[in-house]
Amino acid sequence: MTSSRSFDVAIAGRGAVGAAAALGLAQAGLKVCLIGPSPSATLASDPWDPRVFALSPATRELMQTLRVWDALPAERMAPVYDMRVYPSLSATAPELHLGAYAGQVECLAWIVENRALMGVLENALRFAGVETLDDTVSDMHLTGSGASGRIELALQSGRSVVARLAVAADGADSALRTLAGIEPSVREYGQRGVVANFETRLPHGDTAYQWFGHEIGVLALLPLPADDTAMGRTSMVWSAPELLAEELMNLTPEALAERVRLTTHNVLGEMAPITAAQAFPLRLLRVARLIAPRVVLVGDAAHVMHPLAGQGMNVGFGDVACLLSVLSQKEFFRDLGDTLLWRRYERARREAVSTMQTATDGLARLFGPVPTPVAGIRDLGWRAVARSGWIRRRLVAHAVR
Ligand SMILES: Cc1cc2nc3c(=O)[nH]c(=O)nc-3n(C[C@H](O)[C@H](O)[C@H](O)COP(=O)(O)OP(=O)(O)OC[C@H]3O[C@@H](n4cnc5c(N)ncnc54)[C@H](O)[C@@H]3O)c2cc1C
Numbered sequence: 001m002t003s004s005r006s007f008d009v010a011i012a013g014r015g016a017v018g019a020a021a022a023l024g025l026a027q028a029g030l031k032v033c034l035i036g037p038s039p040s041a042t043l044a045s046d047p048w049d050p051r052v053f054a055l056s057p058a059t060r061e062l063m064q065t066l067r068v069w070d071a072l073p074a075e076r077m078a079p080v081y082d083m084r085v086y087p088s089l090s091a092t093a094p095e096l097h098l099g100a101y102a103g104q105v106e107c108l109a110w111i112v113e114n115r116a117l118m119g120v121l122e123n124a125l126r127f128a129g130v131e132t133l134d135d136t137v138s139d140m141h142l143t144g145s146g147a148s149g150r151i152e153l154a155l156q157s158g159r160s161v162v163a164r165l166a167v168a169a170d171g172a173d174s175a176l177r178t179l180a181g182i183e184p185s186v187r188e189y190g191q192r193g194v195v196a197n198f199e200t201r202l203p204h205g206d207t208a209y210q211w212f213g214h215e216i217g218v219l220a221l222l223p224l225p226a227d228d229t230a231m232g233r234t235s236m237v238w239s240a241p242e243l244l245a246e247e248l249m250n251l252t253p254e255a256l257a258e259r260v261r262l263t264t265h266n267v268l269g270e271m272a273p274i275t276a277a278q279a280f281p282l283r284l285l286r287v288a289r290l291i292a293p294r295v296v297l298v299g300d301a302a303h304v305m306h307p308l309a310g311q312g313m314n315v316g317f318g319d320v321a322c323l324l325s326v327l328s329q330k331e332f333f334r335d336l337g338d339t340l341l342w343r344r345y346e347r348a349r350r351e352a353v354s355t356m357q358t359a360t361d362g363l364a365r366l367f368g369p370v371p372t373p374v375a376g377i378r379d380l381g382w383r384a385v386a387r388s389g390w391i392r393r394r395l396v397a398h399a400v401r
Helices: 017-028 057-065 114-128 173-178 242-250 255-261 312-326 337-368 371-388 389-399
Strands: 004-012 030-033 052-055 076-081 080-087 094-100 109-115 131-133 137-143 152-155 158-168 185-200 207-211 217-224 232-241 271-273 278-286 293-299
Touching: 004 017, 004 152, 017 030, 017 057, 017 114, 017 158, 017 312, 030 158, 052 057, 052 217, 052 312, 057 271, 057 312, 109 114, 131 158, 131 293, 137 173, 173 293, 185 242, 185 255, 217 255, 232 242, 242 278, 255 337, 271 337, 278 337, 312 337
Parallel strands: 004 030, 004 158, 030 131, 080 207, 158 293
Antiparallel strands: 052 109, 076 109, 080 094, 137 152, 152 158, 185 232, 185 271, 185 278, 207 217, 217 232
């Protein structure tokens, strides 16, 4: 190690969750350092980023508090006012329709490209005075005790930083989580999330579509903004069983577009590829503890879930909102690294995280291969939910939280 710079908070991980945490902590008046490989390396030249996220109204609230929501380019975002979900690929499958209007909410979600989100967060970080280090955390140790205690993070380059608190936002394979002694339990879904964007002959009408089926996994088409040159644009997230994912990834972009069109009963008409497909392994990752001495876990470092509800990032932003709320209520005498303080965070997040993981895992299993009687009960339940206005309103209320 060559030199040690001192901060209130050091954050490992420069993804969207780490960047939002850094921004909020700096806006709260803390001296913050954000460590991670520069995201600009991933802001590639493709016209549209194949990584898009459905951001919830609760996430919008956080982004508004951080004063970055209005900076998101409107022409790169699409609101979702309706969701149409089908329990199978059959053309006669009963539709579950969730609508913002019927659910009495402004919008179900906003579809935003990863690079647009990262772009505004990175800009705001510069103005907030956050120190960014293009580096990775490779080791940690605790020094001192009580209020004079510190955490020292050793970085790959040989540098090190010292802080009163470290936040692990370094993703599903978090090094800081391992260094802090928290071992996750991981279950692979045996699926990969295949993502790609397409131009479509028909407009999407601000609607997100989703099909479940045990042969196909879960296939979602999310709306993207269109312009004069296209009738519509859509972003696909296909959580496909391994063999199917491999088959899809081996198709040419044009053949994949045709495959998606046929699988989705031509709902958006002819499709043409905008981006090459990318695939991500899908897994469920849980941790027994969200904190360790002077370390707090947020985002995918703390929880990974199936993307079928488009909630992983939203739950990560929920962690950030909670972190900032706990900090705002910190007693003046309490040290920033005090475990008693962060136990409040752990208590507050445990249930929200576990509820979302259990719900998404339950749905992923229910629509995986199940015995025929279970499939029968599932289909009956689906029809009942699809017909009940009250249940659908409850579903919308839950989805937008
Ligand atoms: C196919 C798919 C679709 C999805 N769709 C949605 C959606 O619509 N809505 C939604 O809410 N969520 C969605 N998710 C989930 C979402 O992608 C994740 O929850 C989110 O990206 C996690 O963000 P993060 O910042 O916690 O982690 P990451 O984005 O993984 O960022 C972690 C960062 O840490 C850095 N890093 C790694 N190691 C170190 C180290 N040792 N030191 C420093 N830095 C390090 C990495 O380089 C990276 O920049 C989806 C996931 C998948 C797979």
